[in-house]
Amino acid sequence: EVQLVQSGAEVKKPGATVKISCKVSGYTFIDYYMHWVRLAPGKGLEWMGHIDPEDGETLYAEKFRGRVTISADTSTDTVYMELSSLRSEDTAMYYCTTDLCTSSSCSFDYWGQGTLVTVSS
Amino acid sequence: DIQMTQSPSSLSASVGDRVTITCRASRSVTTYLNWYQQKPGKAPNLLIYAASSLQSGVPSRFSGSGSGTDFTLTISSLQPEDVAAYYCQQSYSAPRTFGQGTKVEIK
Numbered sequence: 001e002v003q004l005v006q007s008g009a010e011v012k013k014p015g016a017t018v019k020i021s022c023k024v025s026g027y028t029f030i031d032y033y034m035h036w037v038r039l040a041p042g043k044g045l046e047w048m049g050h051i052d053p054e055d056g057e058t059l060y061a062e063k064f065r066g067r068v069t070i071s072a073d074t075s076t077d078t079v080y081m082e083l084s085s086l087r088s089e090d091t092a093m094y095y096c097t098t099d100l101c102t103s104s105s106c107s108f109d110y111w112g113q114g115t116l117v118t119v120s121s
Numbered sequence: 122d123i124q125m126t127q128s129p130s131s132l133s134a135s136v137g138d139r140v141t142i143t144c145r146a147s148r149s150v151t152t153y154l155n156w157y158q159q160k161p162g163k164a165p166n167l168l169i170y171a172a173s174s175l176q177s178g179v180p181s182r183f184s185g186s187g188s189g190t191d192f193t194l195t196i197s198s199l200q201p202e203d204v205a206a207y208y209c210q211q212s213y214s215a216p217r218t219f220g221q222g223t224k225v226e227i228k
Contacts, residue, residue, distance in 0.1 A: 035217065037165075044222035045157070045165065045208050050215070059215050062122075095164055099217070105171035106212035107155045111164035 002026035004096050004112035011118045017084040020115045022096030029077040030054040033099040035108065036070060036081045040092035050099065051079060086119045093117075123147050123211050127220035133228045140196040142223045144209035149189045153213035156185055156194045160205045168207075169194065201227055 007021040022034065035050040049060035053072040060068050069082040079096055094115045097108040124147040134140050144154070152172040157165040167176045169185035172192060182197045196203055204227055209220040 037219075039159070044206070045159070045210075045219045047217050047219060050217075061216055097165075099212075101212075104152070105155075105174070106153065106217075107167055107170040107176075108157070108165070108210070108217075109167055109176075111166075114164055 002098070002110045004098065004110055006094075006096060006112040006115045009116040009118070011120065012086050014087055014119055014121055016086050016119075017082060018086060018117050019080055019082040020094055020096075020117070022079045022081070022112050024077045024079070024098075027098075029072075029074060032101070034070075034072065034079045035097050035099055036068075036094060037097055037108075038092040038094045040089070043092075048081070048094075053079065083117075086117075088119050090117065091119045122216055123150060123214060123218055125209055125211055125218050125220040127207075127209055127223050129223060130221065131224040131226070133226045134199050135228045136199055136201060138199045140199050140203075140225060142194045142207055142209075142225075144187075144192045144194070144220050146190045146192075146211055146213075150211040150213035152188050153211055154185075154187065154192050155210045155212055156183075157208045157210065158203075158205045159208065165208065196225075199225070199227070 003025045005023045030053045033050045036048040051058045051070045071080045096112040098110045100109045126145045154172045156169040159165040173185045184195050206222045
């Protein structure tokens with residue numbers, strides 16, 4: 001059974017940095033890209049970036065470039081998302097999700113349970 | 122980046138109604154188009170992949186159609202448990218952009 005288990009809720013002050021983990025089980029870690037998506041209150045799903053766990057190559061949404069870092073630890077099958085210079089607008093639920101691709105499709109089949117990040121002074 | 126535009130942003134319909142949500146891509150994504158359902162407090166759930174393929178375990182009242190730039194998600198007979206937000210997403214190229222979402226409520 002595929003499972004993506006995320007770390008717990010965080011409360012941070014403006015300007016701080018948060019680092020969220022996503023531990024994978026049930027498939028070969030390096031086989032699929034891992035993406036991070038967030039849902040802020042009253043907003044829609046927002047793609048933040050992805051990592052290829054096999055070689056560590058990343059791609060970030062332009063909106064978050066310079067503030068977000070996604071990394072992968074192949075020894076523990078865990079992906080991390082670090083977001084710096086937090087502001088109140090970063091208050092959101094953050095999800096990791098696996099990109100499963102076949103010859104004719106790619107989709108986010110598996111999701112973590114979500115990590116709530118609250119940014120408040 | 123490919124922009125995804127959904128309509129409507131919200132809708133209210135009666136139980137048993139046929140509901141249609143549309144999604145338009147700023148350029149062709151062929152059939153690399155997925156639909157997700159997200160209920161409050163839950164992670165998104167894949168409903169439709171490759172524009173028209175029903176994900177395992179998803180009720181058959183959900184269906185998807187389209188190719189190129191124009192796509193549709195249809196709920197053939199709306200049920201109370203379908204109250205949720207629905208998002209289209211293109212997986213043709215990076216970044217994997219989402220539509221802005223459609224909130225479905227029961228009248």
